Amino acid sequence: MADVHLPPTLPPLFPDLPRQLDVDAASVQGAIAQLDARWPGLRDRLCEPTGDGSGGVVLRPHVRAFVDGERAEVATPLTAGSRLDVIAAISGG
Amino acid sequence: MARVLVMVGTRKGAFLFESDEARRHWELRGPFCEGWPVYHVIHDPDTDPATPAIYAAAASDWHGAAVWRSPDLGETWEHSSEGLTYGEDAPLRLSKVSGLSAGHGRLLAGAEAAGVFESRDGGVSWRLLSTLDDQPGRDDWNISGNQPPGHLGMPGLLLDPDDPDRFWVVVQGFGAFETADGGSSWAPRNRGLRADWPREHEEVGFCVHKLVMSPADRDRLYQQNHCGMHRSDDAGMTWTEITEGLPSDFGFAAAAHPHDRDGFYVVPLDGGHGRVVPDGRMAVWRTRDAGASWEQLTHGLPESAYVGVLREGMAIDPLETPGVYVGTSTGQLFASADEGDSWQEIASYLPGITSVEVAVLD
Numbered sequence: 001m002a003d004v005h006l007p008p009t010l011p012p013l014f015p016d017l018p019r020q021l022d023v024d025a026a027s028v029q030g031a032i033a034q035l036d037a038r039w040p041g042l043r044d045r046l047c048e049p050t051g052d053g054s055g056g057v058v059l060r061p062h063v064r065a066f067v068d069g070e071r072a073e074v075a076t077p078l079t080a081g082s083r084l085d086v087i088a089a090i091s092g093g
Numbered sequence: 094m095a096r097v098l099v100m101v102g103t104r105k106g107a108f109l110f111e112s113d114e115a116r117r118h119w120e121l122r123g124p125f126c127e128g129w130p131v132y133h134v135i136h137d138p139d140t141d142p143a144t145p146a147i148y149a150a151a152a153s154d155w156h157g158a159a160v161w162r163s164p165d166l167g168e169t170w171e172h173s174s175e176g177l178t179y180g181e182d183a184p185l186r187l188s189k190v191s192g193l194s195a196g197h198g199r200l201l202a203g204a205e206a207a208g209v210f211e212s213r214d215g216g217v218s219w220r221l222l223s224t225l226d227d228q229p230g231r232d233d234w235n236i237s238g239n240q241p242p243g244h245l246g247m248p249g250l251l252l253d254p255d256d257p258d259r260f261w262v263v264v265q266g267f268g269a270f271e272t273a274d275g276g277s278s279w280a281p282r283n284r285g286l287r288a289d290w291p292r293e294h295e296e297v298g299f300c301v302h303k304l305v306m307s308p309a310d311r312d313r314l315y316q317q318n319h320c321g322m323h324r325s326d327d328a329g330m331t332w333t334e335i336t337e338g339l340p341s342d343f344g345f346a347a348a349a350h351p352h353d354r355d356g357f358y359v360v361p362l363d364g365g366h367g368r369v370v371p372d373g374r375m376a377v378w379r380t381r382d383a384g385a386s387w388e389q390l391t392h393g394l395p396e397s398a399y400v401g402v403l404r405e406g407m408a409i410d411p412l413e414t415p416g417v418y419v420g421t422s423t424g425q426l427f428a429s430a431d432e433g434d435s436w437q438e439i440a441s442y443l444p445g446i447t448s449v450e451v452a453v454l455d
Contacts (some may be wrong), residue, residue, distance in 0.1 A: 007155075055182050088156070089155065
């Protein structure tokens, strides 16, 4: 199980979504997919299409992910006991 | 007694103002939509006339674009972007939903990059109708280097009240286009418009800011263009400029009188990059003769007010003596209960206003 921490801007968008939860997934993308299955539409709040024809997704420009404190992308692997922090960047005004 | 609901989109969420038919005292609620930048708030006239569904087109800098919906006049909200995408393999990226329109049992959404989507389940899910791929100049529409700051893509949607398959869209910087078959095929509707720059295509390359239809005569359209005010008497097939008598040929917002086919309102702005009211004199301008002459409406509006009004920033209600509502990009909301003859400021410190719409509730 990965220990997933979500940004405070996300729970108001999805009923009963907590800030922290445990997810059994092999990658950041896998964790987001599992959350999306429980809270439909959540993936689209964190990811967008790559737009390069690959059919893949990337994190949105102002969303960051860290696995055990290291900058991560959607393909970054998770292991049992990993901590995944998803951060909405402190940008804007 | 009827209630009047003014729906306001701002840079920091949506707000609702409610009043009785006198339209003197307003109750403010909001902000809604989690403070996301909201580009357009509308109601669906086909839903319960006492509690119509409300929709807000929004795009968070962090969490992307979605359409919010409220079934209970703002008490609760949900959002969805299901289907609001050009696809994971497509070259187009959807950055925001800029315009909404409701009617004939469906919602239409105009997006940036330019495309039109529809929802037939009350905004729960969407599907792409068209990116107008066969239209002249289409290859240039979504080139980022060609686009101004704050590009809206397809900010304007105008429905035919009688024919569900017919509607018009505005592609920012390129013009207005009409479909008569629900979005399968399109035709430019820009003949007679002025453009003060070179164009590659005879009928495309015009900067339509706001397109409105007279509720009293559905062949009568008005538009505020980057280059002047224009009127059409043949449902957009041809246009005639009616700028003479106004202090500027530039502006964004426009509204048509609900009962008088010759009545039309604009808020002229300086045409440079300032884009505020000329000489700092907040004024709405009205014609009662289809643009042959214009009158400046200022009673109750401020002086030394260097404010702008965006393309969705003005609305008019359908009461017997219509009320007019104007929101500024610096957060003032002005209302007139007498067709624009006099005004009151009903909100002074909202976030920058992007859209104003109004509904009369049973």
